[in-house]
Amino acid sequence: MKSSHQFWSSPGRFLPAALFAVALVAIAISCSPEKKEGIAEGEEWFKSYCTTCHGENGDGQSQMASMMNPPPKNLRQIAQRRNGVFPDAEISKIIAGVEKVPGHSTTDMPAWWEAFKKTEGITDDKVLQSKIDHITAYLKTIQE
Numbered sequence: 104m105k106s107s108h109q110f111w112s113s114p115g116r117f118l119p120a121a122l123f124a125v126a127l128v129a130i131a132i133s134c135s136p137e138k139k140e141g142i143a144e145g146e147e148w149f150k151s152y153c154t155t156c157h158g159e160n161g162d163g164q165s166q167m168a169s170m171m172n173p174p175p176k177n178l179r180q181i182a183q184r185r186n187g188v189f190p191d192a193e194i195s196k197i198i199a200g201v202e203k204v205p206g207h208s209t210t211d212m213p214a215w216w217e218a219f220k221k222t223e224g225i226t227d228d229k230v231l232q233s234k235i236d237h238i239t240a241y242l243k244t245i246q247e
């Protein structure tokens with residue numbers, strides 16, 4: 104008599120399904136957590152250090168903005184301002200303060216490389232770079 108357990112007791116069907124499930128889990132583990140953690144950390148840092156000027160959601164609307172010239176940029180339109188391309192390396196450099204914001208010789212945008220060294224007490228350049236890259240990764244997720 105055929106039972107409803109046949110699917111599970113039949114190796115021919117069960118095995119491929121099990122392998123498929125294992126593969127899915129493996130893919131999920133291999134590509135997401137580190138990246139997700141990085142973005143989550145970037146968001147945290149963004150909320151701590153950037154929203155006073157760039158606004159809660161990064162759109163450039165803040166109390167500070169009305170007093171600044173040039174005003175803080177809308178960080179949701181970084182890609183839009185560059186023909187749809189989000190330049191990760193350039194943005195990390197702008198945040199670090201290594202690269203000035205295009206189109207301006209002087210800027211009120213703080214140089215975070217030096218600032219983070221002081222406020223976060225980070226002395227390892229690699230760690231510092233990864234923190235900044237995480238902020239860049241977060242900004243990439245909020246592009247319009």
Ligand code: HEC
Binds near residue numbers: 171204210
């Ligand atoms: C004191 C105010 C202030 C704070 C705080 C601030 N910014 Fe800015 N930011 C600015 C200003 C002003 C500009 C525009 C400068 C210009 O146009 O010359 C700018 C520009 C930028 C740009 C360039 C955008 C583009 O499309 O070129 C990025 C990226 C950026 N800020 C990221 C950040 C991040 C990340 C933080 C937090 C770690 C931060 N800013 C904190 C004032 C601020």
